[in-house]
Amino acid sequence: MAGTAARYLYLARHGEASPDQSELSAAGLRQAALLGERLRSAPLTAIHHSPLARAAQTARLVRGQLDGVPLEESELVGDYVPYAPERDELPPDLADSTLDFLALFSPEELESGPPLAQRALAEFTGPVDGDEPRHELVVTHNFVVAWLIRDALDAPKWRWMALNHANAALTVIRYAPGRAASMLVYNDLGHLPPELRWTGFPPELRV
Numbered sequence: 001m002a003g004t005a006a007r008y009l010y011l012a013r014h015g016e017a018s019p020d021q022s023e024l025s026a027a028g029l030r031q032a033a034l035l036g037e038r039l040r041s042a043p044l045t046a047i048h049h050s051p052l053a054r055a056a057q058t059a060r061l062v063r064g065q066l067d068g069v070p071l072e073e074s075e076l077v078g079d080y081v082p083y084a085p086e087r088d089e090l091p092p093d094l095a096d097s098t099l100d101f102l103a104l105f106s107p108e109e110l111e112s113g114p115p116l117a118q119r120a121l122a123e124f125t126g127p128v129d130g131d132e133p134r135h136e137l138v139v140t141h142n143f144v145v146a147w148l149i150r151d152a153l154d155a156p157k158w159r160w161m162a163l164n165h166a167n168a169a170l171t172v173i174r175y176a177p178g179r180a181a182s183m184l185v186y187n188d189l190g191h192l193p194p195e196l197r198w199t200g201f202p203p204e205l206r207v
Helices: 026-038 053-063 092-102 107-124 142-152 157-162
Strands: 007-013 046-049 071-073 134-140 170-175 182-188
Touching: 007 142, 026 053, 046 053, 053 071, 053 134, 092 157, 107 142, 134 142, 142 157, 142 170, 142 182
Parallel strands: 007 134, 046 071, 046 134
Antiparallel strands: 007 170, 170 182
């Protein structure tokens, strides 16, 4: 009877997008290529990516640095709100600002995201069947990266909202049988030169 093996989930936010979000900016193109170089030694078996152009383009550029790793588009890692908390789930001092942020999204957006988020957890987290470890990359968006990290840390569902991931940064989570999920790498920008780190972030969030 087949056992279970460790899953290594590599998470990357897409490269910096153009102002209209239709494609990668010049900086985003460089970020994606450098991310691919960083991953050359990783034994990846698949690259899953969001249907949106900025993520799909990032995934293609990463794949261009690798050797025959298949690309797989998935709506489960698209750009959506993964969870919308109620006021009583939130710390009192954060409730107003959190709910004001969620009010920027339509009711349809707030309803459609959570089912996708739950399916993403079922598809991309936890140990895998068989005897061989699996290494796979997901190229997605800030909210989904935050959601998957929150789950790995067993944090309250609303905590995805306090996590930010830089463009083309790398996070790696290990799901081993019989063990809690472990964060091996988080938001790593070491493969990017200083001018390509924290693109789009205000000065107070750059470190």
